[in-house]
Amino acid sequence: MKVFAAETKRAELTHWLSILPAPLFFLWNPVWVGWIMVLYAAAFNLPIIVVQRYNRGRIDAIVSASNKTGTRSFT
Template sequence: MPIISLPVIWIILIDIIAWTFFHLLISVICLKLSSTFFLRESYWFKIFWWEKSGKLWQKLFRVKRWKGLILDGTIFLKKGYDKKGLHGTKISDLKTFAAETKRAELTHWLSILPAPLFFLWNPLWAGWAMILYALLFNLPIIVVQRYNRGRITTITSPNK
């Protein structure tokens, strides 16, 4: 039972506005984070050995087949780093691209977090639908970022 009881049309409208608000707010906050934060090596963005430099994601989800269908967030905010392709082939270009995959990954992990708030005004089944939406919308993008960064890391890593 939702805490706030509203007519269905209002619930749908509030859901659309709330998701738009959360996606844009989180995107803007992550865009404002310094690039140096993402250029550093951090446990949070580490590509683990079991990911096999991104090959795991290709094997499990055939990422190469569908990753080109995902829209880059830069088309909506008109800011940021377009990750549809590399911006050069120098090591510094690849490291910048890898850093921007970290920014995108963080953005999409954070974009999942507001989903439980939707239980406040949605019926139980719709609250769970909002959780499912958050996962289905964000996890594929996270997988693409980890796939791309895993591949780049093998090129830029000094321990090759």
């Protein structure tokens, strides 16, 4: 489970990093195209970021519940 939690962190970071260069499109495109690119980056990356955070929270809850009950967790 710890490996999967780490993968969710990596996936979230990757999607945040893919949003960062969106403002660079203002340098060589008209302003309206730049805003479309920023909106596109947000629309297609933010939902995945939310899902990764949600999954990581659930993984943490499962791991802590299994630690409380003394059952073996998959690490």
